[in-house]
Amino acid sequence: MEFKRYLVTAALPYANGPVHIGHLAGCYLPADIYVRYQRAKKRDVKFVCGSDEHGVPITIRAMKEGITPQDVVDKYNTIIKDSFADMGISFDIYSRTSKQIHHDTSQAFFTKLYNDGLFQERESEQYYDEAKGIFLADRYIIGTCPVCGNPNAYGDQCENCGSSLSPEQLLNPRSALSSAIPVKRKTKHWYFPLNQYEEWLKEWIVVGKKDEWKPNVYGQCKSWLDSGLQPRAMTRDSTWGVPVPLPDAEGKVLYVWFDAPIGYISATKELTNQWADYWCKEDTKLVHFIGKDNIVFHCIIFPAMLKAHGGFVLPENVPANEFLNIEGEKVSTSRNWAVWVDEYLKDFPDQQDALRYTLCANAPETKDNDFTWKDFQDRVNSELSAILGNFENRAFVLMHKLCKGRVPPLHADVMSDADNALIADIKNAKVLVEADIERYKFRDALFNIIDLARKGNKYLQDSAPWSLAKTPELQLENQKKIDNCLHLCLQLTANLAILLNPFLPFTANKMCKKMKVVERMLDWENAGRIDLLKVNYPLNAPALLFRKIEDDEVTTQVEKLRANLKNATSAKMEQAPKQESTPEATQEKVQEAPVAKPEISIDDFAKMDLRVGTILKAEKVEKADKLLKLELDMGTEIRTVVSGIALHFKPEDIIGKQVTVVANLAPRKMRGIESRGMILMAQNADGRLIFVSPLEKADNGSEVR
């Protein structure tokens, strides 16, 4: 199909923290490149994005910092928006889901589905914090882990041993927000019948997108569809969000994942009165740029919503990228293991394109990739600067030295094979880069551009105009050759500016200024031409496009990462000016200490069968960071116990140790291994674990009482 217009969306960043370079590499930079390219092709394209400002984590953060949710999103919306603007991410609009237009749009969307009788109403019991007056997601219930005894396990998972839990399993459950004991309360929600769209989605994706979508995206969708879809609640109990537009829905808001993608629509509405052209006309190409964690929402849930509503175009493609690691480790916002865009901009002023280059050249297009500062330095210094920057500089310097600062003519009578080959390379580069971008292969596209500069260097080297200038007796003939060489090098430089423009817009701009051409030269249709610079046209003096990244800058950045890591969680939050130690936050810390448990009788204690055992074998459990599988000699039997202590002990160090075991704890399967018992551990204030063992060797299986 011939598309008349393009609508490009980039995932709405959650206004709960700043953006880091992983966000850029995964989503915003590829989207921006794609859009800049489309604009250069003079295609009708709109690029929409905005802050996602709803959802429980924002209310929690607000509560912790003692401010309103609005304060939280205002603060981060500004930081995020500025970071994008400074990096040259060229949204046509950067909106926010807290705007009225978005509330109206998402409510209207909901109402339409409601009036069509689509939603199923269901009542269920949810945990409720009576002190704070809010319903609690599993994550916000804290209690003692039934598996490893960690007193601060979450309702969905124990961080200590990695077991996945449900709130019912926690011993002494308490609210993460107030420490109140959560109670169950009935609540009603509206469910979207995803299952009714299963067949249609299979047809659309599994059959229709087989060879179009990236393998990671396609595979993920197929996996979801094969395992069957369930109705999904589209409302939540909260006061922060878009109110459910129904009379009996006090205290209910739309589920963030219902309202967030609709944010793309509202942003488009805010941008233009012609918004419906982009959302409803069949000949619009809708492309969602996202990271891999968002695949199901953009490929399954949102399309199902659009289909259910009717009248909307569906995404033509969802080129999700994988993740970018930093210095070999996963990005973690809570541990502050990330390179924040706002900080990069401060540390490397006027170096946006250096980052854009590295992130694109090393983009996680097919698998997770690693960002290291050393690699950043290498790529900037030896590719961007040495190949591209240096070529451009050589062309300018030589032109000023050998051609009097003016664009020399091209003499047809002395054209060489090398000249013609270079012209062919220039024309071919356009074709290659175009094909790459259309297929979302931005890494390859950028490589092909640098490769063109590489060819330019070789051509210059082989032509060696500086040598030709040294033989005055052949002056007339040689000057023609020199002219041709530099004419072509300069036309090549102009072509590089056009091709680079979507990727490195700041650089393309600088190049235009140096060549004294208007920005219109950057129109894509001009790529491949070798008459972009007029003969005899005087050009500006040479000036370097890029500077090198010094060794000490690399060291500084790596040290900064490690230093910030130590302060872990609070580092980023403490930069918030207002609320450093609100009463609320202090209070919370006190309550984190283990709470005294109620008195029990001797009979309660007698229910426990505590025994001594010796660790015979210990090995790491696969696919679990924190679990060790232990074989214990219990005297009369050998038992398998899975224990969440892998972060504290190496398997080989604990073999032979005697330990105390809760022998009659109900068996529990973890990561497919049945654990029959639990090892007792003391936990220090710093979180360190210590075995509770007999001081002298006891018989295996002897009772502890």
Place this chain on the structure above:
RNA sequence: CGCGAGAUAGAGCAGCGGUAGCUCGUCGGGCUCAUAACCCGAAGGUCACAGGUUCGAUCCCUGUUCUCGCUACCA
């Protein structure tokens, strides 16, 4: 556990049925217009492991191992 994606020279990636390729790094040479830069050459890989299909497999099939995601913060 299950499902999905990945594993190819020191690093980063491409190839996906017919003698293993690119970029960076390393080593040697050339050039000197240029940001100690550019150009040429070389070394460096039993294509994760084990089976199978095939005349032939890095590529197809089966099994295994490891990494990442689906699972908090998070693209």
